[in-house]
Amino acid sequence: MSAPLLAARGITHVYTGKPALDGVDFTVRAGEVHALMGQNGAGKSTLIKVLTGVESPRAGEMALGGSRIVPTSTLHAQQLGISTVYQEVNLCPNLSVAENIFAGRQPMKPWPRGGGIDWRTLNSRALGLLRGLDVDIDVRRELGSYPVAIQQMVAIARAIDISARVLILDEPTSSLDSEEVERLFAALRRLRSQGLGIVFVTHFLDQVYAISDRITVLRNGKLVGEWPVEDLDHAALIAAMVGRTPEAPPVACGATGDAPAAPGTPVLSARGLARRGSVNGVNLDVRRGEILGVAGLLGSGRTEVARLLFGLDRADAGSVAVQGQEVVLHDPAQAIAHGLGFCPEERKTEGVVEDLSIRDNIVLTLQARAGLWRRLPAAHVREITDRLAKLLDIRAPDLDGTIGTLSGGNQQKCMIARALATQPCLLILDEPTRGIDVAGKAEIMNQLVALAREGLAIVFISAEIEELLRVSTRITVMRDRVQAGTLAGDCGEEAVYAMIAAAPAPVSP
Template identity: 35%
Template structure:
């Protein structure tokens, strides 16, 4: 009888998920992006979705927002089937996504952005600007967003723009919002204000799916967490009671127990010279990283690891001359290098493999020979001339050295496979026999054999008495390094010799282990007037524009 009496009560407290996906499989050609994936989020819940790169998070978001149709599986909102694919208005009324890269239009006002394409009640009616501003003011007030409707989006802080995007999503009636890396460009105070705002919206029944590389934020904000790994659902559990080690183990699939492969790596010994090839002292790039120091010895391959917004990519680009820090010093073989000057970096003996070979690394319509010799044109002929015969000979040697698969040196580089295109970029970086080669995510998008070859080539470069700095968040790129320095929120978090475990490195990159400055705020955002008076912009926060010169 007791069981019978309790059944109605149990049914009364049961909640229908604001969104529920089950059995979701999505393929792109031969690639399985999701395999039998699932997730369920309750009204008013802040639910975290975490996983390493390639785990399937982005594909799941595209399915939840109606951008992609799953091959198999079911999706429902508040117990009702998802709208028909392509019914944009219906999807907007159920789910919205605030992406890391802002989708509001900088040249328009807050009111115009809030009601873009909805400024008037009918398609042929004039816009009543006073009424539009009043609607915007009421919407902002309803959700506690302290921004003027007449303010230009371009004049707002990153944090304020996010609040506007959230308010716009809620204006369509959506009670489920996906936040994709929302804290990546915020400082510590901005994060706290964002979290306060999200908690207030939760009390109004709004549910959030929170995607972040910073696991400590998951513990601060979320009640449950779902882990994806290798396109599969691995775990959904309450955050409370779930240890950091268990969460990282679910993400990596690796236990902290001793591993014979790790032990073998730990026993590896390299011949490292006593003279530093690279010395970085006190570098500060406002809004990106603060007071960083780093040394790379002759004979070393050093990894510089970090998740999104850690600052590791920008630090590598700074070493290569692409950004001019506000403070600090950089030296190669004891000689100071002028900062923010690409020719000076080249002259000092720094080679560079940029992150994006298509946008920064190659001139696609030019030949393999021309691309591979861009940094050594002074060696290809007298008095500034370039002799075709010397270009061909020089390129032929590099093609053999890097095992570049190409019909001949005159073949357009665009005709090569991705792995061979990347070899051309590496060939150019090594053409000058630099003292230090800086490689940013050097194996991104290449096959396994090319990956092994490229990493081995950096090793051989270091063993010739030089050095290599591998900047990456891919664990396979970092396994061949003699030591790995991890960054988090613009500061050095920890350093590991060869033999680290996936669990150790991921924990440090996600800011939940090994942090030397756990209470330090991340670097101030120079666009935020509430921060310190940082007004000088000496770098492009969206990345370099001069990578093709290396």
């Protein structure tokens, strides 16, 4: 075993009171690809931010090649030899490929030859660098004219040219097709053989096994462990990530099992729903009183399904029927008119209207449905908001205060209240429990079950399998942007994990 190239010990970081990293150790050796794994909120991105100088940790220290380092900024970390390539390529699309590699470090002509940038040297060096990664393109063309896969290679070329010793790749494969992934991996193997230490963050388990030498797993800001890849199989890896051994008995589930789903036409039914670059071939049926869980890893297409169902994105193919009637969904207003309710995943950017009062936030959708001219009577608004606040137990000192003053959990309840205020026949919830404490989560889930008992149809999207199992009548699993299959609500965790982790299989709704 080679000596560690980058060693971080006891890294602790706290975001506004919430611990994000708690005494994490992380080691990268020269000439290895090291997969950093964990669920959403496990602390992966915080750890990367600490390693690249974006955040300075509360405690812990780092060493690169044996000497202690304290990176203070991305630029500083780069100069030390730690470079990062993000999923969203941080380059300038309007500059040429070669310029992007050398921006800020362009070779200059000596003054006797007129000074200025030496474009010939710049282009030929860029070409050489990219050929080293087995990429042969016209480096004088603008970067934006190339696909993301090439842009990523350019970002990697830039990173290694700034004397990178450790290269961190954050979700590099999310928007690549399988051939592009293979090309990227070939380049990574070549860099590995040159002695680079590569940190690879991804949600695609297959890719971890295709390229990595070691795996480090984080959970809730803590280190779970570090294993050589051959010592940790798929099931064990997922268990480490979600914090549950597959052998443990499944939790009693099917909370709505005693209220049999009403037969007849489904409230919502989707057939062959697809959108380029989003999801492919989604088939769903949700009936009255049913909670359909949607499971899948981040980037599997969970959220995209919700966006298509609610008309936020237009589908390229497929159809949606509400109460048996086929409907056109090009705009959320249309979906609302058809009786759909939606709670978006990004509460802050897509849900809450910060400066408005709690009451206005709750009745916003109901009011919007009433049209441009008719204002809901104040008494009516008060009655609805009071009732929903009581129903969902929204704890606010004053419902006329601005919503920004509420805690995350209470804001989330307001978003559910907003959707419920329209008395929808179907409610779509995208990660309604994200960023909420345990008690809040339990409360929200109890309320979902109660709503379903009253006959509401619910589509419930969540990253936490345990939550899904607790409330869902059935669970459909998304994997790599296609529907992997649908399971009964009492199938048990093992079955869900198996379906999430399985190698791509033909769609079987």
